[in-house]
Amino acid sequence: MSFKVITISREFGSGGRTIAKEVAKRLGYEFYDRAIVDKIAVDTGFAPEYIEEESEYSRSKSFLSYVFASAPGHGTVMGAPGLSTADYLWTAQYKIIKDLAEKGSCVIVGRCSDYILRDRTDTLNVFIHANKDFRAGRIVSSYGASDKKPMKRIEEMDNKRKVHYKHFTDRVWGMSQNYHLSLDSSLLGIDACVDMIIGIVEKANGTEK
């Protein structure tokens, strides 16, 4: 057994993205986060900012919003009649993530990649979570303050991700059973989370130092 692909799903503010980036760097794997958005943008013609919002937080739109989304001038969704914008972006994202995993060793952040790659036997699925105080502190230091209180931002983001994940995977977001490894970064520490993931991968790959 060896792990060529690592998916890192995470709660907002848990440090999951930082952990994923460091794991990729130390293993010499490709790191895919924002690059997935850019690739979807190229493939679909939608603006990256729009995709950023829709690809992790949306759920299928109502019929009416589909009608508006597919109105003239709204890009390539016209080419796929019957699909909502969110569903259309999902299929694009699904294909891109499958292709990236096929291409070479990589770490993929979020975007239901644990679910999309669930049938691969060379993929380690990780979930990073943390207590709310830790997350609130990180949100402000990483993304800056906003009019909205950090706890409110956490609640809204958790809810969006939960609804999005449930809609496209029919699973409960954050259930241990969706992942091979779930870690509380607020208790264990960001560095220890990185070390544990690296330890598992290097042991499986026979590249222990």
Next chain:
Amino acid sequence: MSFKVITISREFGSGGRTIAKEVAKRLGYEFYDRAIVDKIAVDTGFAPEYIEEESEYSRSKSFLSYVFASAPGHGTVMGAPGLSTADYLWTAQYKIIKDLAEKGSCVIVGRCSDYILRDRTDTLNVFIHANKDFRAGRIVSSYGASDKKPMKRIEEMDNKRKVHYKHFTDRVWGMSQNYHLSLDSSLLGIDACVDMIIGIVEKANGTEK
């Protein structure tokens, strides 16, 4: 930070109990599994077999079953009118688990101990899960075959634990956020799970070898 107490919750057949026992042995911590049942039996007067079933798998009984449970000759529940048997056993278990954690370094298996000890800062909460084929194989090798198919036994046990946990904790059983560490023993292996838990505890306790 140091970890004096480790709770290990687990899916039936995941090897969680084996992992807990080995962790306790290697750390020189007390191991509490069956001992909790015996202690509840001494404190309440109920038979250990009855407690075994009720303390992890029951939920609060209906009014009618309470009436029968509290009929003369049914033990000490008579001394606590208004409580169902399940609720009465829960309070006994709650107190015993709190006391055991207070007493000294220990590993506690299941029984909602992650929830009961959630306010302690010296407790590491672990959840062990595994894929169903792995669990089915272990159930037969550990507990022997029965008329009921292993997959059926797994489903029934998962459902019982889920309902019991939800009833007494108002949480979803198996959610990553309930634990500091959740591990898939079928992918990582029993020994690796033991090593990872030991690694975290020894690092926190400053007893790394």
